Amino acid sequence: MTRMTPLLDRNEQFITAYTPGPLGPPTAQMVIVTCLDHRVDPAITLGLQLGEAPVIRNAGGRVTQAVIDDIAFLAFLAEQLFGGQIEADRLFEVAIIHHSQCGTGFLADPGFRRQDAEATGLDEAALEASAVADPHTTVKADVERLLNSPLRSPKVSVSGHVYDIATGRLTTTVDAMYS
Ligand SMILES: [Zn+2]
Numbered sequence: 001m002t003r004m005t006p007l008l009d010r011n012e013q014f015i016t017a018y019t020p021g022p023l024g025p026p027t028a029q030m031v032i033v034t035c036l037d038h039r040v041d042p043a044i045t046l047g048l049q050l051g052e053a054p055v056i057r058n059a060g061g062r063v064t065q066a067v068i069d070d071i072a073f074l075a076f077l078a079e080q081l082f083g084g085q086i087e088a089d090r091l092f093e094v095a096i097i098h099h100s101q102c103g104t105g106f107l108a109d110p111g112f113r114r115q116d117a118e119a120t121g122l123d124e125a126a127l128e129a130s131a132v133a134d135p136h137t138t139v140k141a142d143v144e145r146l147l148n149s150p151l152r153s154p155k156v157s158v159s160g161h162v163y164d165i166a167t168g169r170l171t172t173t174v175d176a177m178y179s
Contacts, residue, residue, distance in 0.1 A: 021051040025082040026092065028052040031074060033142075034061040034097040035104075035132070040163055042097070045170065060104040060132040061097055063142040068149050075153040091155040093176050096142050098135035099163040107131035135162045136173055143174045154178060 030053040032042050042048050042055055054074060056067055071094060078091045106112045108131045117124040132138045139160040146158045160174035 023081070024051070025078060025086055026051065026053045029086070029090075029092045031056065031071060031092050031094045032097065033057075033063065033067055033071075033094060034163075035059065035099055035102060036061075037099065037103065039165055040097070040099050045163060045168065060102055060130050060138070061099070061142075062104075062130050062132070062138070063096060063145045064130075068146065068151050071146070071156065072151040072153070075156050079153075079155075089155055090157070091153060093157045093159060094146060095159050095161055096139055096146070097161045097163050097170065098132050098139040098142070099165055100135055101165045102132040102135065104131050105133045108133040139173050147177065147179060 028048070032046070032048070032053055032055045034040060034042055034055065034057055036057040036059055042053075048055070056070055058064060058067065075091050078086065107116065107127050113124055113127050113131075116122065116127055139162055143158050143160040146152055152158075157176040157178050158174075159172065159176040161170050161172050163170050
């Protein structure tokens with residue numbers, strides 16, 4: 001018996017009704033970027049099903065260079081594999097979702113940030129940049145960052161949203177745009 005045991009039991013339940021899907025374009029034509037917080041899983045909050053949308057998660061749901069690289073790869077893959085199945089000028093929309101009560105918000109505090117940097121060896125300026133203290137502000141900044149990245153395909157649109165932990169509601173802050 002390990003901590004994984006109950007989850008393996010759930011997987012046994014899961015496979016009783018499982019049918020594998022074919023490799024195809026994500027049926028929602030969306031890619032989600034959001035926080036790794038276990039209270040904001042988009043499979044639950046947005047009802048995402050298997051095959052609907054790739055989900056990229058990190059601390060805060062920030063548009064880091066690694067996220068930009070992954071989105072560039074997904075756009076290349078979509079065009080190569082499914083170019084004939086999707087509209088020629090549109091591959092997918094990237095929805096960036098930040099949330100209230102984000103744990104990265106503690107990094108806005110200089111003392112907390114310094115302690116973190118000393119304990120982990122992470123760069124203090126990078127920690128400060130990753131903080132989501134006001135999700136409405138940071139999500140707008142990250143939409144801009146992705147839109148302005150030279151690695152973003154012009155066939156990929158970007159939108160911004162805030163998830164409220166208190167109510168479970170997702171609010172759109174920036175409508176989808178291509179530039
Ligand atoms: Zn968070």
